[in-house]
Amino acid sequence: MKKTSSNLTKLIILSLFGTISMVLLFLNFPLPFLPPYLKVDFGEVPTLLAALIFSPMAGVIVQLIKNVLYLLFTGAADPVGVFANFVAGVSFVVPIAMVYHRFKGNKSLVSGLVTGTIIMTIAMGFLNFYVLLPIYSGIMGWEMSDTAMLSAIFAGVVPFNIVKSIIVSILFIPLFVKLKPWIKQKQTAFN
Amino acid sequence: MSSIIIGQYVPANSVVHRLDPRAKIVMIFCFVVFVFFANNTLSYAWLTVFAVASALLTQIPLRFIAKGLSPVWFLIIFTFILHLFVTNEGTVLVELFGFQIYSGALIQGVAISLRFFLLILFTSLLTLTTTPIEITDAIETLLNPLKKIKFPVHELALMMSISLRFIPTLMQETEKISKAQASRGVDFRTGPLKDRIQAVVPLLVPLFVSAFKRAEELAMAMEARGYQGGEGRTRLRELVIVKRDWLAMLAFALVIAGLFFFRY
Numbered sequence: 001m002k003k004t005s006s007n008l009t010k011l012i013i014l015s016l017f018g019t020i021s022m023v024l025l026f027l028n029f030p031l032p033f034l035p036p037y038l039k040v041d042f043g044e045v046p047t048l049l050a051a052l053i054f055s056p057m058a059g060v061i062v063q064l065i066k067n068v069l070y071l072l073f074t075g076a077a078d079p080v081g082v083f084a085n086f087v088a089g090v091s092f093v094v095p096i097a098m099v100y101h102r103f104k105g106n107k108s109l110v111s112g113l114v115t116g117t118i119i120m121t122i123a124m125g126f127l128n129f130y131v132l133l134p135i136y137s138g139i140m141g142w143e144m145s146d147t148a149m150l151s152a153i154f155a156g157v158v159p160f161n162i163v164k165s166i167i168v169s170i171l172f173i174p175l176f177v178k179l180k181p182w183i184k185q186k187q188t189a190f191n
Numbered sequence: 192m193s194s195i196i197i198g199q200y201v202p203a204n205s206v207v208h209r210l211d212p213r214a215k216i217v218m219i220f221c222f223v224v225f226v227f228f229a230n231n232t233l234s235y236a237w238l239t240v241f242a243v244a245s246a247l248l249t250q251i252p253l254r255f256i257a258k259g260l261s262p263v264w265f266l267i268i269f270t271f272i273l274h275l276f277v278t279n280e281g282t283v284l285v286e287l288f289g290f291q292i293y294s295g296a297l298i299q300g301v302a303i304s305l306r307f308f309l310l311i312l313f314t315s316l317l318t319l320t321t322t323p324i325e326i327t328d329a330i331e332t333l334l335n336p337l338k339k340i341k342f343p344v345h346e347l348a349l350m351m352s353i354s355l356r357f358i359p360t361l362m363q364e365t366e367k368i369s370k371a372q373a374s375r376g377v378d379f380r381t382g383p384l385k386d387r388i389q390a391v392v393p394l395l396v397p398l399f400v401s402a403f404k405r406a407e408e409l410a411m412a413m414e415a416r417g418y419q420g421g422e423g424r425t426r427l428r429e430l431v432i433v434k435r436d437w438l439a440m441l442a443f444a445l446v447i448a449g450l451f452f453f454r455y
Contacts, residue, residue, distance in 0.1 A: 011346060013403060016357055016405060019357045020398055061350070069323075171395075
């Protein structure tokens, strides 16, 4: 009996984390010096927190909910972009959670964030080269050569993802340090 | 923040609103695939007439539909201009600032941006005429076959419904917390980038803590009412396919058949 209850609670917590991600998307923080297409959203923060409190899989679920919510609310104008966001979130959060759960401690969080940033940047580079850019150029009816795609990736995609992860990290490290005692308590309650 | 209308749903009582959400999703999915089969003036015109007629049938004021399209206007126009200057097929029509605009480029530009427009217009009709909760229900039943491979369809749908239900609540809460923090002197708007990002921390801590509290309360409330998972659970909103839905799908099939008739 106790087990089902904590499972249901966990399920609801993950849903609410998905909602928080969505709410954070609506909070626009005006950030100067950044081009307008570089939208800073803190949507990855709840995903990351869920992955660190529970498991990497929990992070994947929160990311999935966040993206489906986004798709429902923006009218599916850009499903490819939403898919890209999902992959980016997963490839960022899963390595961090794996590193963290293996070693614990604040130091492992920092090395996890670095690992996550590197893996996410590489993964998004490959995804853009093999999937996203070909799809976009297919829709636009505009052939892109390999060199054009590579320059788009190294000039746009790679710096974007690095800046985005740095911003998320700047926010997440103090947040995590503050929440840590409380997270410890929650982890014992759910495991 | 309370002025933000989340979602695009515009209530009305049109035929399109009353269609079964599953039928709508299936038709939109097919439309997205078949748009790419249009390859001449007649087939494009045929699809445009169909998409515009569907949009008119929703009885939603055009400005709402245009608002839904607003984020992509730029892309549509950009695609058009790009094709105008990059493609060089056909005869030269005009010369502009040293650039030659070819007839082939004009045709290509119109065709590609029209295809783009049709895709966005038609898919946006789903979210304009269907509430998010209806879409979730529809996705749940459409994904039901995946239960055979142990994919947790019911659990995911439940999570989606809970998330949707709490969006307004958590938005209010976020607003409340940010006002409370602002009254204590937290500054979200000025200062160096790093400080501004970290000013979000005192906003997030209470948000996460209260999410846990809410979750515990909701889980208890659900179990007190006998919730025990998806097995044998009945629904508040039953989705039933009626004659209207079959007729709409038949009409859609005819439109697609027409598309293949008009293309060469």
